[in-house]
Amino acid sequence: MDSPPPVVQRFSGTARFFIICAAAGFALIPFLFLSRVIEYHGYHIGGVKGAVAVVYHLISTPARRYSGRRLIGRYAEIRDAALNLAASSDLVELEEESSSIVAACCASLFLTGVFLLVAVIADQYLGPHNGLDPALLKSMEGFVFCGIGAYVAVLYFMAARLYANALSSRFMTTSALRSASAVAVGWVAGMVGIDAVLPNNTSGGVFFLIGLFYNWAIGAMRTKALNWLGAPKSDNDELPITIVEGIDDTAADLLSEYGITTLQHLVEAEPAELSERTLIPINRILEWIDQAMLIQRVKRNIVAMRSSGVRTATDLARIYAHAQSHDPIAVDLLKSLAERTAVGAPALHIISREFQFNLMLNVIYEALEGKPLVPPSGSSSGGLSADRIGSGNIALRAAARL
Known part of the structure; x- marks a missing residue:
């Protein structure tokens, strides 16, 4: 008995247009709060990664996916023969939206919007300000420096993805979420007074490192929280996947x-x-x-x-x-x-x-x-x-x- 064909959900043209407009709107909202759009040039770096991702998707991704399918098809023949399955000419069915230019553009716009917001905050608060609450300035310092660290981290991983020819819209989307989380952690760390547990004049560097090594920072904070809350330790000795x-x-x-x-x-x-x-x-x-x-x-x-x-x-x-x-x-x-x-x-x-x-x-x-x-x-x-x-x-x- 033949298995039914896979059902692939596709967006209509109207839905695609709406998604692109929503992503573009998210990326452009920070400009509404930029007081010196003409003079301030910090926002230029925000669009670098998005532009690179879109160009890469248009040029390299289709060719790489096509060349890899020959070997995937060969493996599928051996696997199906071992399982006594009927030979099939169909390769792995991917959701069309996951590899489309629409997905690449939207993911790039979301990532661009996050770093444009960091640029706006840097324009507004990183400078000589009189009469502002020091706690607010410290929280904004954490916001900006964690954002810059996250920016460098995304560039690092993006360069490695380009070398490996494995840059994807999923990477851009997860990078946007991870960067947004990093700047939120920096904002909270500045607000609660991280200077109380750090030597003098080192908070900026710590904020930058939190954004740069966000996964390690989250792991360290999780370990500290487990100790403070007295959570039981797991007996499972889970080795990192990098041991391979x-x-x-x-x-x-x-x-x-x-x-x-x-x-x-x-x-x-x-x-x-x-x-x-x-x-x-x-x-x-x-x-x-x-x-x-x-x-x-x-x-x-x-x-x-x-x-x-x-x-x-x-x-x-x-x-x-x-x-x-x-x-x-x-x-x-x-x-x-x-x-x-x-x-x-x-x-x-x-x-x-x-x-x-x-x-x-x-x-x-x-x-x-x-x-x-x-x-x-x-x-x-x-x-x-x-x-x-x-x-x-x-x-x-x-x-x-x-």
């Missing part, structure tokens, strides 16, 4: 936009959909998932395993398969891994056996390497099933270089 080799702060920020914030999220993600949405190459995502599956089981013992050359779950599964074939080197390596880690030999053997027959890992290995993870007994070739892909299986790592 190849995922730096920029890649982690990109994944977090799509709900991938922990190792468990990455392990359970659908690689084809994640690649299509983030524009990260499918072979890179598969390799990350391969690593995450091993880290999820061995936790911090991954450091000792990496020093022995075992980086991924498929590495461990292949070593276990060789050990089962009485390969002395593989047997010694498994014994060494059990001794160097806190996992223990019995648990390590059970984990390796589970990896060996894990369907997702078999699909990942065959997609990346073009051969089965564990060949059937008595056979030196073939995939998860003898008649699945045949001799035409091309590894994604090789195909990505074609």
Whole structure:
């Protein structure tokens, strides 16, 4: 029985026009409060990121998405064959609005509006003022310096996204919300008197750092609040997703936009959909998932395993398969891994056996390497099933270089 086609909600022309007008209005509202529109030039920097994002969307995004679909389609063939699904020519269906020029323009306008507001506040309050409440001036100082820090942070992450060819309207929207939250935190910090807990003349620098490293600032404030309120500590030792080799702060920020914030999220993600949405190459995502599956089981013992050359779950599964074939080197390596880690030999053997027959890992290995993870007994070739892909299986790592 054929599955029904996906339902994609699309905006009408009137709705698109209304959304664009609302976003433009939000971006232009700060000009109503700018006393020196002609003389004051601080607002110029507010539109830089929005303009870059729109130009990037028009020039680069369609070509990058089209080139990545060839590898995604190849992975989909291997996955569907492993699941005994009918071959389908349809790739991942994305909401049209998520990648349209309307979304890019609206997200850019919202981000521009936030920083134009910071420029207006800087024009009004950062200067010689007599007779104003010092508490108000301090709160505005926090507002502006946190905004400037957030501006620099957005530029930093935007440059990394441009290098990776992964700038998106979702990034612009989340950056607008994050920047608005940062300036709100700065405003509150200035209002409640942050000078009371800081050395003299350092509040401006602290405000800037709060905006620049907003995630760290929120984490530090959350930890302090938990201690003050006496909240119970969690026993869950959740490792950061950056423990996966190849995922730096920029890649982690990109994944977090799509709900991938922990190792468990990455392990359970659908690689084809994640690649299509983030524009990260499918072979890179598969390799990350391969690593995450091993880290999820061995936790911090991954450091000792990496020093022995075992980086991924498929590495461990292949070593276990060789050990089962009485390969002395593989047997010694498994014994060494059990001794160097806190996992223990019995648990390590059970984990390796589970990896060996894990369907997702078999699909990942065959997609990346073009051969089965564990060949059937008595056979030196073939995939998860003898008649699945045949001799035409091309590894994604090789195909990505074609």
